[in-house]
Amino acid sequence: xxxxxxxxxxxxxxxxxxxxxxxxxxxxxxxxxxxxxxxxxxxxxxxxxxxxxxxxxxxxxxxxxxxxxxxxxxxxxxxxxxxxxxxxxxxxxxxxxxxxxxxxxxxxxxxxxxxxxxxxxxxxxxxxxxxxxxxxxxxxxxxxxxxxxxxxxxxxxxxxxxxxxxxxxxxxxxxxxxxxxxxxxxxxxxxxxxxxxxxxxxxxxxxxxxxxxxxxxxxxxxxxxxxxxxxxxxxxxxxxxxxxxxxxxxxxxxxxxxxxxxxxxxxxxxxxxxxxxxxxxxxxxxxxxxxxxxxxxxxxxxxxxxxxxxxxxxxxxxxxxxxxxxxxxxxxxxx
Amino acid sequence: xxxxxxxxxxxxxxxxxxxxxxxxxxxxxxxxxxxxxxxxxxxxxxxxxxxxxxxxxxxxxxxxxxxxxxxxxxxxxxxxxxxxxxxxxxxxxxxxxxxxxxxxxxxxxxxxxxxxxxxxxxxxxxxxxxxxxxxxxxxxxxxxxxxxxxxxxxxxxxxxxxxxxxxxxxxxxxxxxxxxxxxxxxxxxxxxxxxxxxxxxxxxxxxxxxxxxxxxxxxxxxxxxxxxxxxxxxxxxxxxxxxxxxxxxxxxxxxxxxxxxxxxxxxxxxxxxxxxxxxxxxxxxxxxxxxxxxxxxxxxxxxxxxxxxxxxxxxxxxxxxxxxxxxxxxxxxxx
Numbered sequence: 261x262x263x264x265x266x267x268x269x270x271x272x273x274x275x276x277x278x279x280x281x282x283x284x285x286x287x288x289x290x291x292x293x294x295x296x297x298x299x300x301x302x303x304x305x306x307x308x309x310x311x312x313x314x315x316x317x318x319x320x321x322x323x324x325x326x327x328x329x330x331x332x333x334x335x336x337x338x339x340x341x342x343x344x345x346x347x348x349x350x351x352x353x354x355x356x357x358x359x360x361x362x363x364x365x366x367x368x369x370x371x372x373x374x375x376x377x378x379x380x381x382x383x384x385x386x387x388x389x390x391x392x393x394x395x396x397x398x399x400x401x402x403x404x405x406x407x408x409x410x411x412x413x414x415x416x417x418x419x420x421x422x423x424x425x426x427x428x429x430x431x432x433x434x435x436x437x438x439x440x441x442x443x444x445x446x447x448x449x450x451x452x453x454x455x456x457x458x459x460x461x462x463x464x465x466x467x468x469x470x471x472x473x474x475x476x477x478x479x480x481x482x483x484x485x486x487x488x489x490x491x492x493x494x495x496x497x498x499x500x501x502x503x504x505x506x507x508x509x510x511x512x513x514x515x516x517x518x519x520x521x522x523x524x525x526x527x528x529x530x531x532x533x534x535x536x537x538x539x540x541x542x543x544x545x546x547x548x549x550x551x552x553x554x555x556x557x558x559x560x561x562x563x564x565x566x567x568x569x570x571x572x573x574x575x576x577x578x579x580x581x582x583x584x585x586x587x588x589x590x591x592x593x594x595x
Numbered sequence: 596x597x598x599x600x601x602x603x604x605x606x607x608x609x610x611x612x613x614x615x616x617x618x619x620x621x622x623x624x625x626x627x628x629x630x631x632x633x634x635x636x637x638x639x640x641x642x643x644x645x646x647x648x649x650x651x652x653x654x655x656x657x658x659x660x661x662x663x664x665x666x667x668x669x670x671x672x673x674x675x676x677x678x679x680x681x682x683x684x685x686x687x688x689x690x691x692x693x694x695x696x697x698x699x700x701x702x703x704x705x706x707x708x709x710x711x712x713x714x715x716x717x718x719x720x721x722x723x724x725x726x727x728x729x730x731x732x733x734x735x736x737x738x739x740x741x742x743x744x745x746x747x748x749x750x751x752x753x754x755x756x757x758x759x760x761x762x763x764x765x766x767x768x769x770x771x772x773x774x775x776x777x778x779x780x781x782x783x784x785x786x787x788x789x790x791x792x793x794x795x796x797x798x799x800x801x802x803x804x805x806x807x808x809x810x811x812x813x814x815x816x817x818x819x820x821x822x823x824x825x826x827x828x829x830x831x832x833x834x835x836x837x838x839x840x841x842x843x844x845x846x847x848x849x850x851x852x853x854x855x856x857x858x859x860x861x862x863x864x865x866x867x868x869x870x871x872x873x874x875x876x877x878x879x880x881x882x883x884x885x886x887x888x889x890x891x892x893x894x895x896x897x898x899x900x901x902x903x904x905x906x907x908x909x910x911x912x913x914x915x916x917x918x919x920x921x922x923x924x925x926x927x928x929x930x
Binding site: 262263264265268269271274311312314315337340341345347348349350351352355356358359362363364365366367368369370371377381384385387388389390391392408448449450451452453454572573574575576577580582585587 | 597599603646647649675676680683684685686687693694697698701702704706712716719722725743784785786787789908909910912917920
């Protein structure tokens with residue numbers, strides 16, 4: 261069999277996997293935002309009747325995955341792998357959701373890039389002949405992430421203007437070998453880059469170099485230009501990171517144009533007091549599974565590049581004075 | 596292309612990936628144990644001249660991966676993916692090692708099952724036609740894990756007799772599409788099972804049901820019996836978990852026999868005050884990459900089943916009163 265590779269970092273699928281269905285569950289703030297109508301379910305509050313935010317997050321993830329299965333109408337016995345990830349220590353949201361789903365489970369960690377990473381790995385498992393269907397689920401929760409990565413939420417500390425707001429949301433996709441729907445045609449797995457940013461309130465800046473590197477390599481590998489895509493969405497750089505990435509790319513001779521945006525910029529309105537925009541695994545997860553999927557299905561977008569962006573630090577690494585390594589993973593979705 | 600699946604959970608490789616090389620770096624306690632001579636490098640102490648245990652762990656992982664690359668003599672440009680995982684929050688050991696390696700990076704989390712999980716996923720990426728070579732690295736460090744999951748190490752708290760000792764060690768394998776060496780012929784990705792164990796000092800008991808489930812499904816899928824393997828090594832159940840798994844399997848009609856052992860049982864001597872044995876991602880990583888690889892290459896073992904076992908809890912989930920979900924992933928390695 262020929263190697264399904266192009267250039268240095270990109271894989272091209274021989275039989276592009278199909279996105280058979282998608283489902284999203286979000287918190288109230290996301291529901292009030294400009295994409296509110298694109299989500300399947302909006303919770304009334306952050307806790308949703310559970311005993312902890314962590315339990316809420318895991319149940320949201322489980323609900324999103326069950327929603328994707330139900331929408332596709334595929335029997336669970338035909339789902340060969342569940343791929344999931346979140347931001348919490350040891351991926352507990354995903355692990356506890358996997359306990360309920362009882363499917364063969366692969367846990368992935370790519371911080372906020374986990375949705376794109378899961379789509380890339382899931383597609384390779386299907387196109388490689390190892391699965392009929394792969395279920396993907398990725399979540400984050402504002403309050404579980406805030407208290408783990410930053411400050412006690414009760415403290416109400418003032419946030420920096422370059423800081424992003426962790427999205428409360430869970431998105432799920434069911435990928436299949438056959439069927440109707442948008443197809444994942446190629447993927448570019450990113451390298452870890454670190455430009456010595458050590459401000460945990462400016463993760464957009466920490467991730468922008470890695471996202472730019474992945475976009476440059478992706479375009480080079482496939483001999484494409486940004487204009488070959490109807491939409492290029494990073495997830496999630498926020499307004500600060502998006503501007504920086506645009507600048508870095510321009511200096512490298514790549515003019516991104518107006519179709520370059522960011523899931524963290526799209527999900528909230530500037531009136532929502534989120535400063536630089538949304539972040540967290542759940543952000544690109546629900547923006548892709550919601551509005552982007554709908555726009556592809558409506559024929560409005562023919563070819564989309566989703567570039568997941570991850571900041572690969574931990575609270576411990578920050579306290580120990582390490583800088584924030586970034587990564588970007590890209591997947592191409594075509595109508 | 597035909598689906599490369601057998602039964603419910605097992606994938607069988609069409610062109611089994613080759614393990615081209617392996618390399619291990621361990622701490623002093625592991626070096627003093629019965630497998631001391633099988634490791635490539637033994638550090639003199641736990642910190643090895645770094646400013647924190649966390650930095651030490653990441654550098655051990657990096658050193659193991661560089662060691663595997665050097666042993667195989669493969670140019671870095673021909674390595675298409677790096678797959679790595681560890682126990683630390685947000686996988687910082689792997690992320691910082693990936694920053695140095697500068698290879699397209701996929702982060703995996705399966706707790707102590709991460710080595711087997713990485714071997715399974717890496718093999719699918721190669722056999723699926725997406726990579727020429729995949730670099731795998733998995734690590735743990737006693738002191739980074741103890742202070743994250745249990746108690747401040749300075750406290751010197753008395754350990755329970757069923758507790759395991761987190762291994763300080765990093766192991767790496769370089770997998771290739773072609774070449775000489777043992778081959779990974781099939782893999783069984785496990786489901787998350789939870790039998791309501793909530794004692795963080797008895798993770799062997801928490802993981803035993805999931806390991807048993809994976810072994811039963813693996814044998815059923817391939818229509819094999821335990822005696823078809825020269826060695827079945829779980830990693831890491833410890834003495835308590837190994838005995839429990841043997842019992843559960845026996846009740847299910849599977850008699851494992853003397854070739855069923857555990858990486859956590861093999862790595863230390865009972866005189867080393869480790870109670871139930873070794874644990875941590877690094878344990879099955881260095882036991883497989885060290886002694887098991889050497890015994891396969893020497894012709895002593897023809898067919899081995901490595902069953903990685905993971906306890907998928909976090910310090911937060913324990914404090915919130917959750918039980919400990921377990922998982923088991925199996926890979927078959929043949930001479």
